[in-house]
Amino acid sequence: MNVKRRDKKGRILRVGESQRQDGRYQFKYTDFGGKPKTVYSWRLDKNDPTPAGKKHEPSLREKEKTIAYNQFHGIASSGRNMTVLELVKKYVSTKTGVRSNTKAGYQTVINYLANDSFGKEMGSRRIDTVKQSDAKIWLIKLQEEQGKSYSVIHSYRGILRPAFRMAVDDDLITKNPFDFELHTVIVNDSVKREAISRDQERKFLEFIKNDNHFQKYYDPILILFKTGLRISEFAGLTKDSIDFIGHRIIVDHQLLRTSQMKYVIEPPKTGNGIRMVPMTPEVEMSFRRILGGRAIPKVEPLIDGYSGFLFLDKNGMPMVALHWEKYFEHIVEKYNKIYREPMPKITPHVCRHTFCSNMAKSGMNPKMLQYIMGHGDISVTLDTYTHADFDDAWNEMQRVTAANAIKK
Numbered sequence: 001m002n003v004k005r006r007d008k009k010g011r012i013l014r015v016g017e018s019q020r021q022d023g024r025y026q027f028k029y030t031d032f033g034g035k036p037k038t039v040y041s042w043r044l045d046k047n048d049p050t051p052a053g054k055k056h057e058p059s060l061r062e063k064e065k066t067i068a069y070n071q072f073h074g075i076a077s078s079g080r081n082m083t084v085l086e087l088v089k090k091y092v093s094t095k096t097g098v099r100s101n102t103k104a105g106y107q108t109v110i111n112y113l114a115n116d117s118f119g120k121e122m123g124s125r126r127i128d129t130v131k132q133s134d135a136k137i138w139l140i141k142l143q144e145e146q147g148k149s150y151s152v153i154h155s156y157r158g159i160l161r162p163a164f165r166m167a168v169d170d171d172l173i174t175k176n177p178f179d180f181e182l183h184t185v186i187v188n189d190s191v192k193r194e195a196i197s198r199d200q201e202r203k204f205l206e207f208i209k210n211d212n213h214f215q216k217y218y219d220p221i222l223i224l225f226k227t228g229l230r231i232s233e234f235a236g237l238t239k240d241s242i243d244f245i246g247h248r249i250i251v252d253h254q255l256l257r258t259s260q261m262k263y264v265i266e267p268p269k270t271g272n273g274i275r276m277v278p279m280t281p282e283v284e285m286s287f288r289r290i291l292g293g294r295a296i297p298k299v300e301p302l303i304d305g306y307s308g309f310l311f312l313d314k315n316g317m318p319m320v321a322l323h324w325e326k327y328f329e330h331i332v333e334k335y336n337k338i339y340r341e342p343m344p345k346i347t348p349h350v351c352r353h354t355f356c357s358n359m360a361k362s363g364m365n366p367k368m369l370q371y372i373m374g375h376g377d378i379s380v381t382l383d384t385y386t387h388a389d390f391d392d393a394w395n396e397m398q399r400v401t402a403a404n405a406i407k408k
Helices: 060-072 084-093 100-115 117-123 132-144 150-169 198-210 214-227 231-235 281-293 321-338 348-361 366-373 378-384 390-407
Strands: 017-019 025-030 036-041 248-251 254-257 263-266 275-278
Touching: 025 060, 036 060, 084 100, 084 117, 084 150, 100 117, 100 150, 117 132, 132 150, 198 214, 198 321, 214 231, 214 281, 214 321, 214 348, 231 254, 231 321, 231 348, 254 321, 275 366, 321 348, 348 366, 366 378
Parallel strands: none
Antiparallel strands: 017 025, 025 036, 248 275, 254 263
């Protein structure tokens, strides 16, 4: 006759369950690899109280339920002992053919999880032990204790979330702890780059044109304001990119320089990035002056089959985004030392945003503007139309009213 085993309260224990002398419960089972495993809890059932002085955790039978679910669905309850750092490395290894900037971003996160003392706090953890609350607290500490910006944290989470999603798909864990909206957890302290006004644009260009030192940058900066090119697209322009007969700029690549100082040519940022940007007569004149004043180097730099770059540095290599960002910084700094009414921060991207904003306010068809900007999503273009104030609304109202009056 089989005698059913019972705990100290007289409750019948199931197969694999037992209670130790100190009152703690344990459950023995066999994992995927045929290895014996044991889980423990001070409570048998979820309704049992936690003994005084003991850590509250799921009851033994709650743990058994999780084990049974994982075994039924082929999920490794221990995440196969994989750490967060190992998971991220595995995820990155699956991302082949990515752009150089993206690859550099992956390596930055790996380095942080591997080498920074705070990063190791997450990187060394076993993936199945990371709960959503753990992920949120870690991101909050990144901002509040480590001083990381919202954009940096967004980049980190942008790799950790798909990495954990891969772990879910691989049946290593059941839930993705990083699957939540970032703005609900940390403060978005990003400074949105706004377009400058037409008057500010005019004053800024006039200052550059008349400054003895910075006037050599007048034509390039005017082109940035009047075409909306991305700075990497602008840096990649060659003599063959300018079509004076068709009055257009041929945009089919961008020039980047990696952290290892390697120059690379890549396709434009989005699928819609390959395009023809119309040139106004003013822009054409600027390009003619640039080409007419371009010094012929002893050796034309050749980058991935492209040569004849319009802008070369003192070493005879193509200028990249960093060059132009520094020029803008120095120009604004000098301007603000001279004039009482300072200029806001102006960057190559502000030029692009200003162009887009001006075209939107002038009534350009959104789809045409999307094409010129090379936006992959029309919502990005339409977002520019929301950057309007009362004067914009008033002018548009007057224009529509006048047009309706003519129709009548």
